[in-house]
Amino acid sequence: MRRRSVIPALAALCTGLAGVAVAVAPGSATAASVACTAPESAIYTPPASVAAAPGTVLACRPTGLPEVPGDIAMKAWRVQYASRVVPGRRGGVSGLGGGPTAPWTGPGARPVVSYHFGTLGLGSQCAFSKQLAGAYQDEYEGDQVAGLLRAGWAVAATDDVGYLTGRTHTYMAGHNAAHAMLDVVRAAFQVPGSGLSTGAKVGVWGYSQGGAASLWSAQLAATYAPELNLAGAAAGGVPADLKEVAKASDGGAFAGFSVDATIGLHAAYPNLPFDALMNEQGRRLIADLKTLCLVGTVARGAGARSESLTTGGLSPEEFYRLAGPDGVTWGAVLDAQKLGVGVGTAASGARYRIGFPVLQYHGLLDEVIPTQVEEAVRTAYCRAGITTRQRKYLTGHLLADGQAIGDVVAWFTDRFAGRPATGNC
Template sequence: MKYRLLGSLVGLLMTGAALTAVEGAQAVAAPAACDASDAAIYTPPAAVSAAPGTLLACEAVTLPKVPGSIPMKAWKVQYASTDLHGTPIAVSGTVAVPTAAWTRGGSRPVIGFNPGTLGLGLQCAFSKQLAGAYQDEYEGDQIAAILKAGYAVAATDGVGYLNGQTHTYVVGRNAGHALLDAVRTAFQVPGGGLSTGAKVGVWGYSEGGQASLWAAQLASSYAPELRVVGDAAGGVPGDLKITAAGLNGGPFAGFLLAAVLGLHTAYPSMPFDSLLNDAGRSAIQQGKTLCLVGTVTAFALANIKNYTKDALTLDQIYALSGPDGTWSDLIDAQKLGVGVGPAWSGAQYRIGFPVMQYRGLADEVIPAATEDGTHKAYCSAGVTTQWNTYAGDHLTADNQAINDVMSFFADRIAGWPTLGNC
């Protein structure tokens, strides 16, 4: 079911502590009832002053796009988070809890989930797709697997799916913060019955894999109170420069356009608008409105130089500087596996739990060099890492890994040790 519509096209196209991370954050009471309107979930507040992870609004919903008719309670949520500049922001997402009682000791575990690429159009938000308002690409099988295991799920839409915004696609700190704060939010949903002492896993594939590894890297400093016991990340674009070189001019060049837009949104002071020709300006406006399939079809075989006035190559764009440094510096800042280490190390990003990484051997979207490189960087740094490969391509490997991912989480939640397979 993963990438159901996109799959039909492939053949054709071939830092801070928990409550003080935001200076001036205030204690804000969570809503007493989940009676917000759907419009309110996606309307950004005039200002956000609450601590990261604070539930700002919630709405009880059903999730018809999750297969298996699993008895559950579910809510759309809007919650407080923090962007990479330290600015308080609001983010949307979904929380779901099985109605069957948790009987295996302790508190019901929570899995934080970040979907793969959905597109930048506001209608593409994962919470909207799960609730059936729009269907293009969704990962209902993964959500179903979490719920069938008896775990709760806290799925973030990611930063930038509220009205008037643009998703900051592949911006690492934004993604990691939003995912960790979705888990924090899940504990506050009225009627959710979740305990802050619960064990936590984080999971994602493709864009979501990058997000989950950033959550893993940031957990100890940004959300130290969460009991994270494991992270699963597949199809990871760990090095955006390698990924961009593979996408540019190819059948999945639309993902590169989305990355350009996401980075521009996160770093608006950097050179951008002045570089574009008429085709570039049109592409930017179009890209902001499309979901996954539309993005892939509209920009298949597109080359970045054709959208700039001076036919700039990727390397020439990387060399351009602005108030935040060079584009090269900012893109390198999203690279995973740099400055990581185990909990006892003095590394910038200390990871005190095992990580599972995986990819499809026939992946045609994310270059093997960056997926393998991220895995090797974690192993070299001493982070306990499980590395799995599957026979499928980018579209199929995600579902092929579900059973192994759920076994990985079950072992981590049970407290079984692992040495990984580095």
């Protein structure tokens, strides 16, 4: 859950191993076999190129996690690993992993949950691995990670693409987020001393931005990481249709999130027209948002509208029709991030096949993600025959994730135990 001190701040704004791994010097990053003694700078320095297979550990160092309650005996590491980045090249991604030091007493190997944070902001200091390791405070606390560790499972948490020094986070680029979530699990298996087995059952979990990442991971796992033993995906507060989310936030308290999405998608799809479309107000806002974390993003982006940021006062619909030199429009890129399209079961011929249960949840009073957006992706999964269970909480976006932790952990407990899953479509 986002740090509790952030919630009243947002409300106010809205109302007025010692062990092991790889250290590869900047340059061409390839698979290597060295100790987990890389300096912190190596975790966040982007390699000039990456030749290693997705999931390969590129740099690693042991770390503490002061944002996780101290009563959990654990070992943890920060890592940079290889991943596939839109439009098909390989790049480095930072993240972290950890697990209890107590022996696993359950059946099979210790399960691993790939966790993806909710929106943190675009500034490089906002990276989840930095926040959970205490390098940047007052934006995030480790309740979800603590819940997973207390259950006895290991956690692999990506920072997602673009938090390396000098890069821009590709916020809301679905394929990038999914690749990063799946590859951080592959990387966790490679860390010597992690004690993790490649045959372990794996879950994916995220909320808000992380909820979209979790469902994209579910949709891509069969083709991108078929060797992973996926047991289930949990996703809450999912911005499943970016056009609808942008329509709801335009000019409102959370408009900064949609501007961040525009910045992030341009970072992923640089052929799209962007800089030349912005007026001076738009350029100043974009420059500021690239440096800010959650609270600053909400404060600085509040009230933003496409018409006030673009030369000629472009409406969202006019903006969506604009194309880059390759003919791809903004609208097409936004539509490509929409979840629930082309989905089916493992035995189907669908483009995106999900062969494991899915848990979806959201707040009935969500002030950020329209509830119809959540319901639409759930309906699409149900119609496709995917085993889907939904939970609703009588709260808003900022609190629903914290309320769901116990239910999510209980649901994963059943998945890892091999108990039959039932949907409530």
